[in-house]
Amino acid sequence: MMPEPPRAVIGGIGCRTDFHVAAALDPLGRMLGTESFPATAAGYCSTRRWLASFGPIAAVGVESTGSCGAALARSLSEQGCAVIEADQPHRHLRARRGKNDAIDAEAAARKVLSGEAAAAATDTTGVVEAIRQLSVARNSAVKARSAALCQLGGLLVTAPADLRAQLDCRRTLGGKAAVCARLRPHPGLLADPAQAAKTALASLGRRIAQLGAEADELEDELDRLVAAAAPTTLSRLGCGTHHTATLLVAAGQNIDRLSSEASFAHLCGVAPVPASSGRTSRHRLNFAGNRDANRALHMIVIVRLRYCERTRSYLNRRVSEGKTKKEAIRCLKRFVAREIYRTLRADLATLKTRT
Incomplete structure (x- = not known):
C-alpha cells in the first residue's frame, strides 16, 4: 500500500x-x-x-x-x-x-x-501601523486636554471673584488656561480656598499646555506620514489627515485582503444588511463595522455638503424622491466609501512599489 x-x-x-x-x-x-x-x-x-x-x-x-x-x-x-x-x-x-x-x-x-473567516489579518509591519500608533497617542492627548479644559471651566465658576477678574482679559477657555499656568499661589496658605483655587488652576493650566504641545507634535508627524502614504486620498475633498489616517488603519496596509469595495463598505458599516423575511423585502442599517471609519466617512460627507455643489444636488434629488435627509446621507457615505477604497488601493500600491 x-x-x-x-x-x-x-x-x-x-x-x-x-x-x-x-x-x-x-x-x-x-x-x-x-x-x-x-x-x-x-x-x-x-x-x-x-x-x-x-x-x-x-x-x-x-x-x-x-x-x-x-x-x-x-x-x-x-x-x-x-x-x-x-x-x-x-x-x-x-x-x-x-x-x-x-x-x-x-x-x-x-x-x-x-470558510466563515476568510479575511487575512491586517498587516502591522509597515507605515500604516506607525500611523495607527501615533493616532492613538494624539487622540489620547486631545481627549485628556478636553477633559482638563472642562475641569478648569468648572473650577472657574466657583473661584473667588477677584481671581475670575484676573482672567477676564481672555475670552476662551484655552486663553484662560494660558493665564492660569502663570499663576503663582502661596504654598504655605493652601488652607485658604483662594490659594487652593490658584494652585488647582495653575496645575490644570500647565497640564493643558503640555497636552496641547504633545498633540501638536504628534499631529506634525501624522501629517508627514499620511502625506507620504496616501497622497491621492488626502487630496480628496473632506479627507484631512485624521480622516485619511482612520480609513488607512481600518483598511490595513494589505488592503488586498478586502476582495472588493463592497467589503470595505461593510467593514466601515455603511453597507446595508438584508433584513427580509417571507413577503417582506427590506434592508437595515449595519450597526457593526469599524465605528471610527464610519464616523470619518460621515464627516467627509458633511464637509462635502458644505463645499461641493454636486453633493448638495444629489442630496436634494434623493430627498425629492421621498428619502429622508439621513437616508440620503447614508447613500452618500456608501458612495464615498467606494471612492476612498479605490484611492487607498492606488496609494498603497504606489507605496509598495516605492519600498
Whole structure:
C-alpha cells in the first residue's frame, strides 16, 4: 500500500495577554489536540512547530489580531503561515458549550475550516501601523486636554471673584488656561480656598499646555506620514489627515485582503444588511463595522455638503424622491466609501512599489 499523504492542518488560536491556546483540526474537522504557549517570541515559534507536527499548515485563525494577538500574527506570517482574522465565538456557542480558552481556539479553527473567516489579518509591519500608533497617542492627548479644559471651566465658576477678574482679559477657555499656568499661589496658605483655587488652576493650566504641545507634535508627524502614504486620498475633498489616517488603519496596509469595495463598505458599516423575511423585502442599517471609519466617512460627507455643489444636488434629488435627509446621507457615505477604497488601493500600491 502507498503511504498516506500528510494531511493539512487548520489551526486556531485564542490569544490572551500572557499566553495563548492553540487548537489543531484535520481537513475533516476532527480535533488533533490543544496546547497552551507563553505570549513570547519563543512561544510564537513553539506554536508554529507544534501545529506543524501534525502536518503541513493550511491556515491559522487567530483571535484579537488587532490587540493581544498582533505580535503572534506577525510572527506566524514571518514564518510563512497564512494568518486569518477570526472573530470571537458567537454567544450561541458559549451558551451551548461554555467558555474557556480551548473552546475559543477550536471555534477560531472551525471558522477558518468552514470558510466563515476568510479575511487575512491586517498587516502591522509597515507605515500604516506607525500611523495607527501615533493616532492613538494624539487622540489620547486631545481627549485628556478636553477633559482638563472642562475641569478648569468648572473650577472657574466657583473661584473667588477677584481671581475670575484676573482672567477676564481672555475670552476662551484655552486663553484662560494660558493665564492660569502663570499663576503663582502661596504654598504655605493652601488652607485658604483662594490659594487652593490658584494652585488647582495653575496645575490644570500647565497640564493643558503640555497636552496641547504633545498633540501638536504628534499631529506634525501624522501629517508627514499620511502625506507620504496616501497622497491621492488626502487630496480628496473632506479627507484631512485624521480622516485619511482612520480609513488607512481600518483598511490595513494589505488592503488586498478586502476582495472588493463592497467589503470595505461593510467593514466601515455603511453597507446595508438584508433584513427580509417571507413577503417582506427590506434592508437595515449595519450597526457593526469599524465605528471610527464610519464616523470619518460621515464627516467627509458633511464637509462635502458644505463645499461641493454636486453633493448638495444629489442630496436634494434623493430627498425629492421621498428619502429622508439621513437616508440620503447614508447613500452618500456608501458612495464615498467606494471612492476612498479605490484611492487607498492606488496609494498603497504606489507605496509598495516605492519600498
